[in-house]
Amino acid sequence: MKILLIEDSPEIVKGVILTFKLRWSDAVIMSAENGADGIKKVEDDSPDIIILDINLPDISGFDVLEHIRQFSEVPVIILSARDQEIDKVRGLEMGADDYIVKPFSPSELLVRCQAVLRRTGTHSPGGSELHPIKAGNIYLNLNTNEFIVNDEKIHLTPNERRILYYLASNENKVVSQDAIKQYVWGNEAKYLDNTALKRYIYQLRLKLGDNANEPKLILNERGIGYRFVKPS
Known part of the structure; x- marks a missing residue:
């Protein structure tokens, strides 16, 4: 299970990696600190799920999501300090699968990742395949x-x-x-x-x-x- 975290905060990246390694042993965490690098990693590494920050140093996470949706249907969870309903609706309508407002618990993020993977039919611990x-x-x-x-x-x-x-x-x-x-x-x-x-x-x-x-x-x-x- 490959997880791509597109996030420019070293503290958040460190906390997520530590929590996921402890509680999700078969998860491989990749990270990118800006939108351009994140898009390239999606193209090169084909992650199973993406955790995407909206406030990136180079381009908006919304722009990253829009670009990713042009070539990939990988599940995406948005992280954002913006808690306005209009931002949540925008992200979900653009193709995000979940929206988490900062600050958040890495443990909650892990559970939400697994829930998204179950909903989207992707393998997750304890999950099962959906019948055609x-x-x-x-x-x-x-x-x-x-x-x-x-x-x-x-x-x-x-x-x-x-x-x-x-x-x-x-x-x-x-x-x-x-x-x-x-x-x-x-x-x-x-x-x-x-x-x-x-x-x-x-x-x-x-x-x-x-x-x-x-x-x-x-x-x-x-x-x-x-x-x-x-x-x-």
Whole structure:
């Protein structure tokens, strides 16, 4: 398990490395003290999860996240002294998987890392693989990040994959918007309104070839949530 910590504070880096080594023996911690070096390490070393500070000395952590999302879907946890809701929403909507406000406990960070890895289908201590889903002409495997429609591989963002997986796992059942957000974003779901979820559903319908005006696969149950119907 390779963990990349992009953080310019030596004290934070030291505390995280010490805690993780004591409590997560198979974790290998890499670090970068600025955004440019962090991006290069993501490209060169392919970490399993990234812990990303927002206030870096060269470029904003938001810019780093945006750049990473152009070529990688690796899970990202944001660290920030900014506790404003607008910053949390911005980070999560840009593709971060969790948002932790400084000061924080390294032990809490470790637990949150493991929780994100479980949610995203990546291996973590005590975790298990998620079963692939086959629904008509749709195949989704979160363990290998495969999404196939009509024998054609389609690209989904990490959050799109998790939303679809949760809906398809509850085939023909109405799933509330709050339940979907909780599954995908965990404790940070409270910072996302339903408009953000609607945008993800819209993109999913496009990629599934589902008519957004008259959907047949992801149905909207007004005022409640969504229901996935297996294609015929």
